[in-house]
Amino acid sequence: MMDALLDTVLADGVRTVVVVGTAKNVGKTVTFNALRALALRRGIVGAITSIGRDGEAADALDGARKPRVRVEAGTFVALPRDLLPRSPALRILDLGGPSALGPMVFARAHVAADCEIGGPPTARGVRATIDRLCELTAEPTFVDGAIDRVAPLSGGTAEAIVLATGAASGTSIEAVTAVARSTIRRLTLPGRDRLRERSRRIIVEGALDAHDALELLAGEPGATVVVADPTRVAVRGKLLERIMSAFDLRCERPLRVVACTTCAFSPAAILDPRALARAVGAATGLPTFDVLAGLRG
């Protein structure tokens, strides 16, 4: 069943897969590892990197136990210099831009090892890191991502986003589903279409925040509102719904979200995994999987 997740993600010649989460502890790294393990079964080692700091045994912020990232032999990896494992040695291929833990190092594993991975702090750094990995290997690059730093993705068919959600982002299936629906609505803003745009257009420079949203709603509805990319939409929940129903909200650089994964437990809540996967799938209209339970919603 999980092969269907990989098929969905790698369809149309995808070169980069970015896993993002609606919150911490929603199974982002679990999804990331599952995708790589599924790919490895097909002989794809690919490349990996991260936007945050991942693979460490415990979360640096809250101390919760985190899944390790295993780097199989042959894998290309981009990680900050200070996270480079002392042993086994990796083949150092290149250096990239700065991160909080030293310059990014592009390397290749000779033998398998568990390690921490991390990434650059800026959207531009993420873009440069992904581009360099794509130069180093023709196989897919898997990115343990962050939802607020997917802006540099091109949105073309070569880059796919998987949204991880789960009990850490809500204490009920309804709450988790609402967050997932709203997030997907936001991330899948349509791109500009000159033929279908309204005669009145409002270009939003920077972020579309709550202040902008209320100002828009106070005026005449119906215009096409354009932001640079979906991450520039800073409003959530019902306010976002109101904006989207009153205006034709579009972006210059659309993103391509291809699937969701769910995680039914968190330190704060335990939900029914089957019902959660089904509800998220229905709410987002995307193929949805629970990789821990081996379920498809």
Add this chain to the structure above:
Amino acid sequence: MKCDALTAERIGAAWLHGALAPAGDFGRRAQDAAPPFGPGDEAVARRRCAQIVDLAARLDPDGVAHVRSMVRRAPDPTDIVSRATAGDPLSDVDFFELGRLADALEATAAAWDAAGGGAAGRPPTIAPLAGVLAPGRAGGAFYLADAFDPALIPARAAYAAADAEVAGARRQLAESLDPAFQPPAGAEEFIVMRDLMPTVPAGLRVVREAPGYRLLTVELDADALAAVDRREAALAQLGRTEDLVRRALAQEVARYGPAVLAAGRALGELDCTLARVAFTQRWGGCVPELGGRRFAFSAASFVPLRAALSDAGLPYTPISLDLGGAAVLTGPNMGGKSAALATCGFLSACVAAGLPPPAQRAALPLFASVAWVGGEPPLPRERLLSAFGAEVVRTRDALSASPPALVLVDEFARTTGPHEGRALLVALVETLAARGVFALVATHFEGVARAARVPHYSIAGLGPRALDAHAAPDVHAALDALAKAMDYRIVAADGDARSPSDALALAGLLGLDAAVVERAGVLFDAAAGPAASVTE
């Protein structure tokens, strides 16, 4: 050469600093470490200029650009060498960086040869250290290869075998489970619904339990746990072996450290040199005579202006001048008086930076200071002063300079009453001349040179009826017309000569109401004294 920010801006020294910016970190450090040439450095500065002129003539310009691009690629090894020398361990990234440095030095040397540089001045390489690192440097990468130490081979084989043993043990345990309860690919932990698994079968361990499901993981048996221990031991052994190899390599780095640092310094000096060579190849330059009692140059360029005019597709007229001390410069508006002053300052900044002055010939002192007075907005500290007040304060500072100094005065006292202003300017020129500083004083006041008993120069200016009296359609057209009509050369003027400002013609060209210009012409003719006589 001391000069404040405003002077540096006016004479193009700030622009020059950017134009001579080194390509790489080594060059930046070398530039920061090298003080500008000043009084007493004449012989060294002249040799430096001669070296640049020679290289500019000898090296292929494209080759110079290529060498500079190679220099830019060289990483800075100072921190790595310092740590190695102190006995600290080095990482594989450090060895990678040293390898890149060795490559960059080789590439720079090859580019130098290709540019026609020859053996003298060829940048050094660090071939011995490159040889030490060579076993790990296939394809420009770095890997702690087995060839560094045969002990790595069994250590790596033992770790790979132990890792495979753990994977095999896990797989075997997972495969021994009911197919319905096997972990999904890549997951150490997995969920099974309680209704599907009323009791936990052997071989599985509960990580977390909920009313509806259990989070499980495969229970490792004694054999698997022993395999995990063996893998940990093999990894630790591999780590120790790899660290020994790194330590040995770090000792080699320390051994070659002085050579590496020397190569870095040489690369920095080459970077600074090539910045000057590229400048000279583009804008020209001569080997100056330094330290005499004259400030003389022919066909010299104020390059910031020349570059801007070139970008705008406009011609530039190089100028010549011969100063023996203080002198007065008069001439028409927009005739290039300020540019002439700036040229003097710019040439001074060039030689202070070890750059051949962009002129056909040049003889000048190495100045201890250069100061610009006049024509500037007040500095922040002088905001409470009027334009005239700010000018006086700057003049007071400029007068405190000791020779060899250059003072450039641009229309001093133009914002006060003409009689008092002229008197102040005459007194200022007398004082500058008496103090033995070099000074060029641009003004529209008449008779200043004669009154102060200093040489008088003038911009050749507009010929008779050189400008059409009709207004140009726009400012660009006016500038074009002006560039064609204006003779920007500096010529010696009769001490009694009145230098025309050509203000009326320029006002007409720039679109001032024709009636106003015409009336001004009538008034001017009525009041005019003897015609200006300009002699070359």
